[in-house]
Amino acid sequence: MSAIVESSTAGSFDEPAPSALLLLGQGRDLFSERGVECIGALPAASDPDLVERARGARAALGERAFILGHHYQRDEIIQFADVSGDSFKLARDAAARPDAEFIIFCGVHFMAESADILTSDRQRVILPDLAAGCSMADMAAINQVEDAWDVLTDAGVADKTIPVTYMNSTAAIKAFTGRHGGTVCTSSNAEVAMRWAFDQVGGRDGTGKVLFLPDQHLGRNTAVLSLGLSLDECVVFDPHRPDGGLSREQLTAARVILWRGHCSVHGRFSARNVSDIRERVPGVRVLVHPECKHEVVTAADEVGSTEYIVRALAAAEPGSAWAIGTELNLVRRLAAKNPDKTVHYLDSTVCFCSTMNRIDLPHLVWVMESLVEGHVVNQIVVDPDEAHWARVALDQMLALPGY
């Protein structure tokens, strides 16, 4: 079972019923990263007093609340964040604040789940808009992944396979990974995680395999560019095709089985974007996130996680020109924080994380004012058994070298 949410002052949680695919932000499908609605009277976005209301509610909550803002959030949210960062940094920041009664997570659903897993039972994690999901996390549903494991079992390769799941996955997928002896990884430590996984099953030159969930691009870029495997040693498991679209021979020969998932933001960048910016801006350095396609990453000058991108820009030579392939809110802030460098956006059109951007000032004001009035809204609660096994996989990541 996946995370459930609470939007009332009552002590028990409603058990949501799974439903068909819903339009973003409408209806109720609490087992999904998308298609859920926020119940509540949000202030109007046009309310001229919104910022003042946010300041007032923030001051009233004081130390009882800790507000986390993901790097991809809007500026109107980041101004109220006590700390900003990538998803794992924020989950750890939340765990480091055991005295905060409310963790207001301005990110997406899987991030709030991870924060709930890593914080104490006494703390309540709140997602200001329940429709703030992640399209990538939604591409690996737990029933699909369990069916895939059955396919690997029937092909005789499951006992030689270790699952590695990206942080950007649901708690259910992290729990699956923990149950099967695997680990969570981030975009910063995917290489270490994949090497560790191969070591559990006889090394990467043997018959051992990694099932990499849910981002095929991070998995492929790590396997090929960091571990030196060939593209032919990576196969893609498509959950929408019988047996993942793979034969027994392909599964037997593969070293890395990539899940057919991707980020709808980073997946937009193309090799053409890279050649275009090089033509327009001679000498530009192209820096992209590893969730980008393999051809984009190989055409770029540097590849790195969100935190790497932030550090690289800060350390860059004054006067240097950069084209950044990641979410636009972050790129805009990097440009503002680095006025001595020229920062270009790699895509020619805007590219926000649309679900992350659902969290706006009206939602933040609504949750904070509700808390001030004693109403806990939009609480994210992970099922205890799921939380236990997800924690096993998260703890395995923390035990990897480098943490």
Ligand code: SF4
């Ligand atoms: S940027 Fe991509 S991976 Fe990150 S939350 Fe948005 S859709 Fe998910």
